[in-house]
Amino acid sequence: MNHNSPRPIAGGIAADGLYWDALEAGEFRLPRCAGCGRWTWPAHWRCGECGSWDFDWTALQPKGVVYSWTRTWYAFDRTRERAGDVPYVVVLVEIDGADGARVMGVLAGDEAALKIGAPVAGTILAPSQKAKGYPSIVWSVQ
Ligand SMILES: [Zn+2]
Known part of the structure; x- marks a missing residue:
């Protein structure tokens, strides 16, 4: 293609x-x-x-489990658009039913149940300046 x-x-x-x-x-x-x-x-x-x-x-349904996650404490030069969000969590999500394919995104909402293996669902956001003109998907622990 x-x-x-x-x-x-x-x-x-x-x-x-x-x-x-x-x-x-x-x-x-x-x-x-x-x-x-x-x-x-x-x-x-x-x-x-x-x-x-x-x-x-x-x-696919944007659903899966947290494979890994990290918290960003610093507004790096290439992500200055997110400086106001620091600290924020980025998750790597293993998508349900997709041979282990993993998709990255920012975590939205409550972090209390965040852990490796936690079920998450994604919400698609329209392109934004914060995402450098790209659409994005944010994940929430279910
Ligand atoms: Zn093939």
């Missing part, structure tokens, strides 16, 4: 354009190999399992 993202990630391979397009449309989609069915995230141009070049960008 050839897709020219209007949002190239610095240092990225630009295979994730459809992720951002879907998120902006309010949908959570990840690439699934059309050849063998394996979920692949981060996005690649080619399936690491069977070598296929074809992916179906399949809609």
Whole structure:
């Protein structure tokens, strides 16, 4: 699939354009190999399992469990837009039913039940200055 993202990630391979397009449309989609069915995230141009070049960008419920998390205590140069949010928590979420694919995002809401393995659900946010013009997904412990 050839897709020219209007949002190239610095240092990225630009295979994730459809992720951002879907998120902006309010949908959570990840690439699934059309050849063998394996979920692949981060996005690649080619399936690491069977070598296929074809992916179906399949809609999923933005639900999973916390694989890992960290608290940011400092407004780093590349994230100055979030200086007013410090400290904030970023979670790495293992998506339910997606071969262990993990998606990152900021944690919203109550942190009392935050722990590795905690169930979370995502909410899609429209593109914003804070997210450098990208749509984003924030996660809440369920
Ligand atoms: Zn495959």
